Amino acid sequence: MDSDSDSDGSHISSTPPRHPPPPSPLPSRRALLSTAKSRTQAKYTSITSTKSSRPILRPKPSTKQPKKNPPSNPKTLENPIQNPQNPYSSPFQIHKNDTVSSEVLPNLTKNASCSKPLIQNPLSPPKFSDLPFQIHRNDTLLSNDNSSGEVLPAGGLCLSKFASFSKTRKAILNLEPAEADSIEPRLAQQTEKKEAVVRKHPNLIGSNVSSSLPAKKVKCVNEGNFVRLNINGYGKKFASKFKRRNSNSSSGKKFYRRWKKKVGVVGKEGEGGNGLCDEEGLVVEVKGRGGERMDFDAKLIEDAVMRVRNEALDENLLRLLKLTFGYDSFRDGQLETIKMVLSGKSTMLVLPTGAGKSLCYQLPAMVFQGVTVVISPLISLMIDQLKQLPAAVEGGLLCSSQTPEEVLETYKLLEEGSIKVLFVSPERFLNSEFLSIFCDTQISLVVIDEAHCVSEWSHNFRPSYMRLKASLLRDRLKAQCILAMTATATTKTLYSVMHALDIPSSNLIQAVKPRDNLQLSVSLSENRMKDLMTLLKTSPFSEAKSIIIYCKFQFETDLICKYLCDSNISAKSYHSGIFAKERSRTQELFCANKIRVVVATVAFGMGLNKKDIEAVIHYSLPESLEEYVQEIGRAGRDGRISYCHLFFDDVSYFKTRSLMYSDGVDEYVVNKLLCQIFSDSTNSAGKICSLVKESASRKFDMKEEVILTILTQLELGEVQYLHLLPQMSVTCTLNFHQTFPALLAMKDAVVAAILKNSEIKDGQYIFDIPSVANSTRLQVNDLSNHLQTLKDVKGVHERYYIVLRIDATAGYKDLNFPKIVWVD
Numbered sequence: 001m002d003s004d005s006d007s008d009g010s011h012i013s014s015t016p017p018r019h020p021p022p023p024s025p026l027p028s029r030r031a032l033l034s035t036a037k038s039r040t041q042a043k044y045t046s047i048t049s050t051k052s053s054r055p056i057l058r059p060k061p062s063t064k065q066p067k068k069n070p071p072s073n074p075k076t077l078e079n080p081i082q083n084p085q086n087p088y089s090s091p092f093q094i095h096k097n098d099t100v101s102s103e104v105l106p107n108l109t110k111n112a113s114c115s116k117p118l119i120q121n122p123l124s125p126p127k128f129s130d131l132p133f134q135i136h137r138n139d140t141l142l143s144n145d146n147s148s149g150e151v152l153p154a155g156g157l158c159l160s161k162f163a164s165f166s167k168t169r170k171a172i173l174n175l176e177p178a179e180a181d182s183i184e185p186r187l188a189q190q191t192e193k194k195e196a197v198v199r200k201h202p203n204l205i206g207s208n209v210s211s212s213l214p215a216k217k218v219k220c221v222n223e224g225n226f227v228r229l230n231i232n233g234y235g236k237k238f239a240s241k242f243k244r245r246n247s248n249s250s251s252g253k254k255f256y257r258r259w260k261k262k263v264g265v266v267g268k269e270g271e272g273g274n275g276l277c278d279e280e281g282l283v284v285e286v287k288g289r290g291g292e293r294m295d296f297d298a299k300l301i302e303d304a305v306m307r308v309r310n311e312a313l314d315e316n317l318l319r320l321l322k323l324t325f326g327y328d329s330f331r332d333g334q335l336e337t338i339k340m341v342l343s344g345k346s347t348m349l350v351l352p353t354g355a356g357k358s359l360c361y362q363l364p365a366m367v368f369q370g371v372t373v374v375i376s377p378l379i380s381l382m383i384d385q386l387k388q389l390p391a392a393v394e395g396g397l398l399c400s401s402q403t404p405e406e407v408l409e410t411y412k413l414l415e416e417g418s419i420k421v422l423f424v425s426p427e428r429f430l431n432s433e434f435l436s437i438f439c440d441t442q443i444s445l446v447v448i449d450e451a452h453c454v455s456e457w458s459h460n461f462r463p464s465y466m467r468l469k470a471s472l473l474r475d476r477l478k479a480q481c482i483l484a485m486t487a488t489a490t491t492k493t494l495y496s497v498m499h500a501l502d503i504p505s506s507n508l509i510q511a512v513k514p515r516d517n518l519q520l521s522v523s524l525s526e527n528r529m530k531d532l533m534t535l536l537k538t539s540p541f542s543e544a545k546s547i548i549i550y551c552k553f554q555f556e557t558d559l560i561c562k563y564l565c566d567s568n569i570s571a572k573s574y575h576s577g578i579f580a581k582e583r584s585r586t587q588e589l590f591c592a593n594k595i596r597v598v599v600a601t602v603a604f605g606m607g608l609n610k611k612d613i614e615a616v617i618h619y620s621l622p623e624s625l626e627e628y629v630q631e632i633g634r635a636g637r638d639g640r641i642s643y644c645h646l647f648f649d650d651v652s653y654f655k656t657r658s659l660m661y662s663d664g665v666d667e668y669v670v671n672k673l674l675c676q677i678f679s680d681s682t683n684s685a686g687k688i689c690s691l692v693k694e695s696a697s698r699k700f701d702m703k704e705e706v707i708l709t710i711l712t713q714l715e716l717g718e719v720q721y722l723h724l725l726p727q728m729s730v731t732c733t734l735n736f737h738q739t740f741p742a743l744l745a746m747k748d749a750v751v752a753a754i755l756k757n758s759e760i761k762d763g764q765y766i767f768d769i770p771s772v773a774n775s776t777r778l779q780v781n782d783l784s785n786h787l788q789t790l791k792d793v794k795g796v797h798e799r800y801y802i803v804l805r806i807d808a809t810a811g812y813k814d815l816n817f818p819k820i821v822w823v824d
């Protein structure tokens, strides 16, 4: 691709315009537009130092906030909307080559007659020239010059230079053409065959589950089901046996059928999908890829695999690539990564979204004798990746939505060696049963997808990713090699991920592909709603068919959505306060282009597989540059010009700034939490206790993930104070309907313990699983299983509990918690 001159920073090269070019923009004093081709040389160091991605735990700042300086000039800029005299009525203009951000900005400052630089006071909005919105190109990026400055490819990686990393430059791939042997004609034959034959792909969701699996055994009414168990009291309305049985069986079957139907959906490819829950309950869409499968010649592939096993030469790898994937060449970074992984070197791979990271584990997975375990944060991602496995690679999936039968079937296939690539969620690592299956299964490679989630400094930190430490992966799973992959990470994040996973700095591979099809702009706004509406009516946004509007707060998304709908713009809001099913529906409609706009919080985007998003608008400031880059990176994945606009206003700036500390905790509340866990007289070593996520969050005024982070730290620190168990719903209600409870208690010790630990309400026994587990000395799992044998469990799990086993209480008071958890 042609390189563009540094100066203009906005020329779009060789990228097809999505729409006819917008009319030449009028020069506007109001419009602060740094059209930015994102081939950049971002001044990232200064940005990271002031607004690096935040850790989940950080000391709360002193309550004595420095006094705010009064805004230097509240009316810094004239608002053309409010000023009818202003000839430049549209505040939003996308500048093309001729409008140079570096010129616009000083002019703007001048025009705005700001008496002081905006950044002078730490609580004042920063100077625009210091803001992350000027994204300059960086020609050196494409060169092999290691001295190149900071890199900020929009939608891809943002890195600042970091001394301890020796960045591996992208290899200039100069592969010899594959030997002119029989591959070409056979490939041609395959392609022909492909049109004629649609073979059933082995990597269907649930294909690991035999379709002939017996459906859940329907118990006969007169079978010895002497108790009726319900969770969280949901069975109360089914007081009568008849109603309850009906309801229970239908619900259970529905879930089972749902899963089965989904299996069918994926298997049949291309039919409508059903929802699936991820570990956090998000319902996601499952769709087939629709007849893109490539028929394959097992013999040829086997031969190619053997050649690579003998010697991982470029030509051998290329041959395998062609045969398995049908590609003629490797993309930047792929060959290098594959070779590293095949030689057993743990590697950190940073490639932009869509650059082909998956191939870097898919191909080695074929070559390795053992299993490749891929850890992925969302079920939707796992399903996508499973579907994208080449037909020659058998895949499997373990997730919370599977029935016990499906899980067992997957374990069986693993044992038999019929699964080469296994997708799991990080939460699985809480499950000792899961970990134990790998005692007899060789794991050749562990892949950590979205590896930035490992770092507390990343924009998507997940406490459950914290346990993915090299020690666990190597000691417990006996993983021979680790491949961590991400598209977006700051240097700090990368450093902490590589540190946690024990990846040497020399094993960092990054092939940065600047997103030069994104046009970035920013405007000052005093009335964001009004300005947003104007923006949406102004070219090029008025022509964009698919738009995401990011807001900080849930109420804003609802408000804007309503406003848009009232203005005949089809829109839906998306935030974590909306039911998972509805969220899934919104995503589905958006992907099918049935709605034009999704107004969302940060909750929207991970796992979103839509290539033709034409605009991303930030109604509110993102919390970090990393977040911004990731969010705008969702636009224009089809390579066509796309537009990203950010509204900057003082109010949201100050709000965002103050909220940046909301993830912080102070010593007092940490102590309160520790007291609850350890000081409770019932909580001695070996005991199990539970915390209700929502109410603990309210009680201690800490976000759920902050609590989980603290608990994980207590588990993974030098002393193991506790052991986190998989989340579960722990309140149960029992109905005894065929036998007297006391009689049953004489036969069954668990029932006896339940009676002792229950509260009786309306003839029902309500108890808490950890209390019964403690008094019976059973593990919660065993207890739950035992309860299942008494009666099917019915329950909508609305409230999740964090269940933990206390391992050590001595000395917890000496924990100087902030020192343990506060990084940096």
Ligand SMILES: Nc1ncnc2c1ncn2[C@@H]1O[C@H](COP(=O)(O)OP(=O)(O)OP(=O)(O)O)[C@@H](O)[C@H]1O
Pocket (backbone or CB within 6 Å): 327, 328, 329, 330, 331, 334, 351, 352, 353, 354, 355, 356, 357, 358, 359, 487
């Ligand atoms: N060497 C290659 N030649 C041609 N196409 C390729 C090559 N490698 C990967 N692709 C294609 O590129 C597309 C994106 O690949 P992939 O999904 O692996 O990207 P990714 O980097 O994992 O993206 P994300 O960050 O969204 O997960 C896929 O359609 C894949 O088939």
